[in-house]
Amino acid sequence: MPSARPRLAIIWLTIFIDLVGFGIVIPILPFYSARFGAHGIGYGALIGSFSLMQFFSTALLGRLSDRIGRRPILLGTMVLNAAGYLLFAYAPSFLVLLIARLIAGFAGGNISAAQAYVADITVAEERSKGMGLIGMAFGLGFIFGPGIGSMASRLGGHAAPGLVAAGLSIVNLLSAYFILPESLRAEHRAVRELWPFRHMAVALAHPELRPLMLVWAITPFAFAAYTVALPLWATTTLHWHEPDLGIFFTVVGLVAAIVQGGVFRLLTRVITDRKLLITGMLGMAWAIAVVPFLAHSAALYAWTVVLAFSNSIMAPAATGLVSTFAAANEQGTVLGVAQSLGALGRFMGPFVIGVVYDRASAMAAFLVAGGVMLVGWVASLGVPKTKKREQALLV
Numbered sequence: 001m002p003s004a005r006p007r008l009a010i011i012w013l014t015i016f017i018d019l020v021g022f023g024i025v026i027p028i029l030p031f032y033s034a035r036f037g038a039h040g041i042g043y044g045a046l047i048g049s050f051s052l053m054q055f056f057s058t059a060l061l062g063r064l065s066d067r068i069g070r071r072p073i074l075l076g077t078m079v080l081n082a083a084g085y086l087l088f089a090y091a092p093s094f095l096v097l098l099i100a101r102l103i104a105g106f107a108g109g110n111i112s113a114a115q116a117y118v119a120d121i122t123v124a125e126e127r128s129k130g131m132g133l134i135g136m137a138f139g140l141g142f143i144f145g146p147g148i149g150s151m152a153s154r155l156g157g158h159a160a161p162g163l164v165a166a167g168l169s170i171v172n173l174l175s176a177y178f179i180l181p182e183s184l185r186a187e188h189r190a191v192r193e194l195w196p197f198r199h200m201a202v203a204l205a206h207p208e209l210r211p212l213m214l215v216w217a218i219t220p221f222a223f224a225a226y227t228v229a230l231p232l233w234a235t236t237t238l239h240w241h242e243p244d245l246g247i248f249f250t251v252v253g254l255v256a257a258i259v260q261g262g263v264f265r266l267l268t269r270v271i272t273d274r275k276l277l278i279t280g281m282l283g284m285a286w287a288i289a290v291v292p293f294l295a296h297s298a299a300l301y302a303w304t305v306v307l308a309f310s311n312s313i314m315a316p317a318a319t320g321l322v323s324t325f326a327a328a329n330e331q332g333t334v335l336g337v338a339q340s341l342g343a344l345g346r347f348m349g350p351f352v353i354g355v356v357y358d359r360a361s362a363m364a365a366f367l368v369a370g371g372v373m374l375v376g377w378v379a380s381l382g383v384p385k386t387k388k389r390e391q392a393l394l395v
Helices: 004-025 029-034 040-068 070-089 094-120 124-156 159-179 197-205 210-237 242-268 273-289 297-324 328-359 362-380
Strands: none
Touching: 004 070, 004 094, 004 124, 004 159, 029 040, 029 094, 029 210, 040 070, 040 094, 040 210, 040 328, 070 094, 070 159, 094 124, 094 297, 094 328, 124 159, 124 242, 124 297, 197 210, 197 328, 210 242, 210 273, 210 297, 210 328, 210 362, 242 273, 242 297, 273 297, 273 362, 297 328, 328 362
C-alpha cells in the first residue's frame, strides 16, 4: 500500500477536482435561480436544500465508511455528482433545479469519508495539518471553479457550467477508481446503526466534544447566511454581476489555498489548534457584521481577505481537534456527526437570513449572521486545551 504522502496527494486531487465542479456553479446560481422568479427566500432554499440533504448524507456516509471503507463511498458519490450537475444544466423549472441541488447535497456528504480517509493515514499530531491540505484543495477549487463557471456561462449559456462540472466529476471518478486505494484496515471496521442521531446527542453531552460540536453547528449557519446575503447585497448596492462574483470567490479561494497550503502548517508550530480556532471565529464574526457599512468594492475585498484568512485557520483546526477525540474505528462516525451538524447549520442559515433579508433589511441580515458567529466564538472558548481520555467516545 502506498505511504501516507502519495495517498494524501491522491485524496487531495480527488477533493480538488470535486470542489472545482462545485465552485463552477457558485457565481451563476443567484442569477440562474432568478430566471425562475427566486429572490431572497427562493435563493436561500437552493442553498439550504443542498445542506439539508448533506445533513442526512454525512451522517449516513460517515458511518457507512466505517463499515465498508472509504473508497466505495467516495466513488459512489462521484457518480451522483455527475448526475446532479447534468440535471442542473438542463433544469427547466425551479423545482428541477431544487432537485438537482438535493442530489448534489447528498453527494457532498462524502466530505466525512474524505476527512476520515486523511485521519486513517495520519498520526494524531499531524492530523490538523492533513486537514489543512483538504482545506487547500477547497481553496484552489474555489480559485479555479468560479472563474471557469463565469467563462463557461458567457461562452455557452447557463447550461455550460453544469456540463463542465459533470465532466469534471467523471474525470474525478475515473482517476479515483484507478489510483485511490482503500485506507480503512479490516480490524478497524465497525458495524453500527447508519443514522447516528442518538450519537449527536451523546457528542453534544460530552464535555470535551460539546464546544466543538456547537462550533460545527453555529459557524456554518452564520457563514452560509453570509453567502446568501452577500450576492443579493452586492448586486443591488455595488451593482455586481456574474464576473464580479467569480472574482469574489476566487479571492476567497486564493487566500484559503495560501493559508491552508502552507501558512497554517507554519502557524501550528507555534500556536495551538485551540487558539487558532478561537482567533478564526472572532475574525469571521467581525468580517461578516461589517459588510453593510462598506461603501465600495475595494473595502469589501479587504474584509473578504480577513474572512477567508479567519475561516482558513479555523476550519482545519476544528476538524483536527474533533478527530483527536475519536478512536481509530470511529473517525468516520465522529467526523460525520460534526459534518452533519455543520450541514444542519448551513440548511437553517440561508432560510433564516433569506427571511430577514426580505422582510427586514440587508443590514439586519449581516448583523444577525455576525452575531450568530460571535455566539460560536463564545462556544469555542470552552474547547479543552488537552485530551483527557483515550477510550472511544461513541459506542
